Amino acid sequence: MSERRKTRVTIGMPVFNGEKTVAAVIESLLQQTFADFQLIISDNASTDATSEICSVFARQDSRIRYIRQAINLGAEANFDYVLQEADCEYFMWAAADDMRSRDFLALCVDLLDKKSDYVGATCPTRFEGMEPDPIRMGDRTLCDEDANENIIKFFEDWHANGRFYSLFRRKELGFWLHQSKHYLGADWALIVQLLKVGKFRRLDSGHVELGRHGASNQLNIFSRYRSGTLQWIVPFLDLSRIAMNSLQTANNRQKFLLVRRLCRLNLRAARTQIRHEAKLKLLRIQRSVKTLWRHA
Numbered sequence: 001m002s003e004r005r006k007t008r009v010t011i012g013m014p015v016f017n018g019e020k021t022v023a024a025v026i027e028s029l030l031q032q033t034f035a036d037f038q039l040i041i042s043d044n045a046s047t048d049a050t051s052e053i054c055s056v057f058a059r060q061d062s063r064i065r066y067i068r069q070a071i072n073l074g075a076e077a078n079f080d081y082v083l084q085e086a087d088c089e090y091f092m093w094a095a096a097d098d099m100r101s102r103d104f105l106a107l108c109v110d111l112l113d114k115k116s117d118y119v120g121a122t123c124p125t126r127f128e129g130m131e132p133d134p135i136r137m138g139d140r141t142l143c144d145e146d147a148n149e150n151i152i153k154f155f156e157d158w159h160a161n162g163r164f165y166s167l168f169r170r171k172e173l174g175f176w177l178h179q180s181k182h183y184l185g186a187d188w189a190l191i192v193q194l195l196k197v198g199k200f201r202r203l204d205s206g207h208v209e210l211g212r213h214g215a216s217n218q219l220n221i222f223s224r225y226r227s228g229t230l231q232w233i234v235p236f237l238d239l240s241r242i243a244m245n246s247l248q249t250a251n252n253r254q255k256f257l258l259v260r261r262l263c264r265l266n267l268r269a270a271r272t273q274i275r276h277e278a279k280l281k282l283l284r285i286q287r288s289v290k291t292l293w294r295h296a
Contacts, residue, residue, distance in 0.1 A: 007063075009037035009090045009105060010170070012082025016044040016072065018096035019053060021211065025096055026057050026064075034105035035063075039094075040085050043068040044078045076181040084177055091170040097211025098165060107206045108167035118143075119172050119198025123206030125162030134202060137162040141202045142195060148250040150195045151243065154188075155261040158268055161187050163200055165208055172197055184225040184269075185239035192239075192246050222273035235269035236262070 011029055015022055029039055041054050041064065051068055058066040065085075073081065079093060090109060094100075101123060108121040124132035125139040134140035138159030142150040164187045176190055183189075191200075222235060231237055240262045247255055 007036050007038045007088055009034070009092070009109065009167070010082075010086035010088040011037055011039045011092055011094050012079070012086060013039060013041045013094045013096060014044060014075070014078035014082055015041060015046065015050055015054070015096040016075070016078070017046045017048045017050060019046075019049040021097040022050055023053050023057075025094065025099060026054070028099050028102075029094060030057075030061055030063070031102050032100075032105045033103050034109055037063060037105065038086075038088070039064045040082045041066045042078050042081045042085075044075070045069050045072040076186070080177055080181075083173060086170055088170050090167050091173060092167045093165055095165070095211065099209040101206040101208075104206050104208065105167065107203050111201055111203060112167065112169065115199075115201070117199055118201050119194050120163065120166035120168045121201045121203060122163060122166040123203050123208055125160075125165070125208040125210060127160070127210050132207070135159065139163045139166075139202050139208075141200065143199045143201065147196050148247055148254045150199065151192055151246055152254060152257050152261065154191060154195065155243065155258065155265060158265060160210065161191065162208060162210060163191055165210070166200065168194070169198070182225065183227075183238035184221065184231070185236045188236075189239050189242045192243050196246055220276075222269070222276065226273075232273070233270055234266045235273060236266050240266065 013022075013025070013029075018025075026039070026041075041058070043050055043054060043066070045068070054064075054066045058064040067081075067085075069078070069081075082093070083091065090112060092108075104123050107123060111121040112118055122139055124134070125137045126132045127137075135157055136159055138154075139162040140153075142153055144150050144153070172194060175193070179189075194200075226232070226235070234240065243258060243262060244255075247258055250258070
């Protein structure tokens, strides 16, 4: 296990029970052509072989700092932990089932070194087995000189927010450690707030491949963050508030466009969660009927 050290880049990997994928992900990161980085792995009290796998890698490569948490901190706190531990110029999160091209860091560092007005950079993002799609994946370049326009474009459609796994300027992420994240779309809120201070670039080469089994791809995410009746109607309530507050300097046209796009986003989410909950209720009824028949 290596100690905390100063590098240009820190990669923060929060992981819980990642034995099936974490080894391949670590190997892909260690093979980056840009080598001046530290990989901080925070194991959220895994109950599988994650600890053994990560410990072996940490003994073999001094760039890895492996920490096993004594108790499960929760996903949000574990993401915060690796950011808090990062002492660097550039930072990125790496999920334990996401893969990157070997030139990902080199390309993104080069862009951010040259473009001081950009707060983050990433490569074309796709889900495993699919083609890149900047709209569906939510990683397209946002480079308008008017930050309000970039925020509005960010909400163009429901997307995977692949931009969350960009390489960021670490100094611009400090505020995130002091904000609540227990609401639907907190990862979107991070990008919205960063767009107030800088632009985002999607490079033309390299790639990021996201795993299909992350929390954001599971429909139970709605019930996880639903705190009251209003979230049935406006699932992205907290995100919508943050987005509207971010446009304080916007003109009426920009405010109207954002409101319309937020309404569309919430309407689609409301329909999705209602259908999902209805299916779950139907399955429970079917199981109950089968149980009654067995005991009749």
